[in-house]
Amino acid sequence: MRRGSTGLSLVSGLAMLFLYGPILVLVLYSFNAAHLSMAWRGTTLKWYAALWHDEALLAATANSLLIAVVSTIGATLLGGLMALGMEHMPLRRQQLIEGGLVLPLVIPEVMMGVALMLLFVMLKMPLGLTTVILGHIVFNIPLVTIMIRTRLRKLDPALREAAADLGADSWQVFRYVTLPLLRPAIWGAVLVAFTVSLDDFLVTFFTAGPGATTLPLKVYSMIKSGVTPEINALSALLLVVSMACVAVSLQLQRREV
C-alpha cells in the first residue's frame, strides 16, 4: 500500500517511541542529581555508587545469581535430555508432551506461584532458596526443551547416519556429531533460561521465604516503599544486563542456521 505509507510510518514511529520512551526516561533519570523532584539538577553517578554500598541489595544480587545459575543448569540438563528423549517417540506421544509443555508457558504466573507455594506448604518444606530454585526449573524446562527440539529437527539426519555407517556407536554419534551441532542452541537456551530466572518476580514472590530475597523482590519492595533515585539506577543496570544476555543469545541462535 504505497499510497498509505506516510500514515503507516507515522503510527509505527509512534509505536516505537511508546516502546522505548519510558526506558530512555528511566535511564536518563538514573543520572539525575535531584533527589526528590523530577527537575534536572545535573548529571551524577552517585545513585550507582549508593547501590554499591547497599548490603541488602548485594545479598539479593548474590541470591538472584545463585538461583539463576543452579536453575539454569538443572533446567538445561532436564530439558535437553527431554528434547533428545522425545526425538524417537511415536509422533502422537511427542505431540502430547509438546502440548503439555505449552501449559506452563500460557498459564498465569500468579497461578503457578500459588500452586507451587501450596505444594511446598503441604510437603512442609520451608520456603527459601531451595523452593525458589525448584520452581524456576519448572518454568525453564519447557523453554529449553522447545529451543533444543527446534534445532534437533533442523539437523540433517544424513550427518548422523554417515557417522553410524563409519562405525560410530550411538554414544560416539551423540558425542562427536549431535552435541557439537546442538551447541549453539544449548548456549542460546542457557542464556534465555538464565535471563528468565534472573527477571522472574511472581513465582519467586510466592515461593521465597523471608531469607531468600532476590533482586526483583528487592526492586518490588523498594518501589512499594516509595520512589527513590537508587531504584532508577538499579533498574537501568538490570535493563542493560538483560539486553546484553538477549543480544548474545540471538547472536548464538543466528549462527546455528
Next chain:
Amino acid sequence: MPSRVPSSPPTKSPCRSCWLAAPGLLWMSLFFLVPLALVFAISFASRGTYGGIVWEFTSANYLDLWHPLYGKILGQSLWYASLTTAICLVLGFPLAYTIARSPARWQPLLLLLVMLPFWTNFLVRTYAWMIVLRQDGLVNGLLLALGIVDAPLELLYTPTAVVIGLVYGYLPFMVLPLYVAVERLDPLLVEAAWDLYASRWAILTRVVVPLTMPGIVGGCVLVFIPSIGSFITPDLLGGARSMMIGNLIQHEYLVVRDWPLGSAVSFVLMGIVMAAVALYYRHGARASGPLEGR
C-alpha cells in the same frame, strides 16, 4: 543419545533413548501437574477458622464468586484485557505492516527492536511508567508546558495507567504473528485491488484483514492471555479500585489467607485462559506456530 540411526523406523517399541525424557517429565509432573491438581482439589474444600483447610467437599467457593465484589473484579479484568488487546491491534497492525513491507535486510533488526523491551525485566519496565505518569512526571510536565491542562492530571493509580502498562508489556506479542501474516500476504493482491479502484477502506476490510485473519486472531490471543492474568501491572500502576483477577488471587492467598476461595478464583482464571488457547489453536496457530515465550 540416539540408540538408532534416524532412518530406521522410529517406532521400535523398546525405545531406549526415550527414557532420557523421563527425569524431565517426572519433574514437570511433580512440580507442575501435582500442584495444579492440589489447587483444584482445594478449590472444593473450605477454610478453617485459622486459615487452614478443611477437607470437606463443597462448591461454596465457586458460588461465592457470584458476589458482586468478585463479579466486579472479574468484569473489569475482562474489560481491561479486551481493551488492551484492541489497542495493541490498532497499534500493532501498522507496525507489523511497515516492518513486513520494509527492505528485507532491515526486517530482522526492526523485529529485534520490537522484541527487545519484552526481554527486559517486566517489573522495571512497569516502574518506568510510574516515573512517566506520576504527578510531576514527564506526561504531566509536557501537558502543563504546552498549556493543554492547568493542573497536573491524576494518571498514575488509575485504570488508564493499568491499560497503558498492559499495552506496553504485551505489544510485541501482537506484532510478531501479524508480521508473519502480512509477510505471507501477496502485495500483488493489494495492487490489484488498487487497480480495480477499490477504496482504501475496501482494501483494508476486504483484502488485507481477511487474508491476515490467522495473524490477527493469533496476536489477539497472545496479548489477551497474559493481560487477563497479569498481576504486576495492576499492582503497581492501578489503584485499589482497579484490581484484576491476579491481584484477587494474591489477596486471597497471602492477605486474607482463604486458600479455597483463592483456588476457586485461580480455576476461573485458568478456564478463561484455556478458552483463549483453544481459540488460538483453532484459528490463529497457522500464522505464528506453537505458543512460545512468556
